[in-house]
Amino acid sequence: MDWDFEAEVFQWRGPAPYFFTATPEDVDAFLRDHLVELTYGWGVIPARVRIGDTEVRTSLIPKDGVYLVPLKVALRRPEGIDDGDVVRVHLSVGD
Known part of the structure; x- marks a missing residue:
C-alpha cells in the first residue's frame, strides 16, 4: 500500500x-x-x-495512537530537511 502526504518534521530530543x-x-x-x-x-x-529524490527503508513506530516515520540522516541530509520543515512524504508498506 502507498500513500503521499505532507507532514511537519519534529525532533525528539533524547540521548x-x-x-x-x-x-x-x-x-x-x-x-x-x-x-x-x-x-x-x-x-x-x-x-x-x-522525500524528494531520496528513498530509504525504515520502520514505522507506534506512539500515542499514531505512527511515527523516522527520518534517517541518509534521507534528511541530501534533501536538506530540518526540524519544523513541512515535507511531502511517499510511504510504502507491505512490499
Whole structure:
C-alpha cells in the first residue's frame, strides 16, 4: 500500500536526537486494521519512505495512537530537511 502526504518534521530530543513525521489519520487507521499482516513485532512496521529524490527503508513506530516515520540522516541530509520543515512524504508498506 502507498500513500503521499505532507507532514511537519519534529525532533525528539533524547540521548540521541532523532527526527520524525507522523502519519495522517487515514494511514493510521489502515495500519491499525492490517497490523497483524504488516508488523514484525511490537507494532513496528517495515516501510519505504521517499522525500524528494531520496528513498530509504525504515520502520514505522507506534506512539500515542499514531505512527511515527523516522527520518534517517541518509534521507534528511541530501534533501536538506530540518526540524519544523513541512515535507511531502511517499510511504510504502507491505512490499
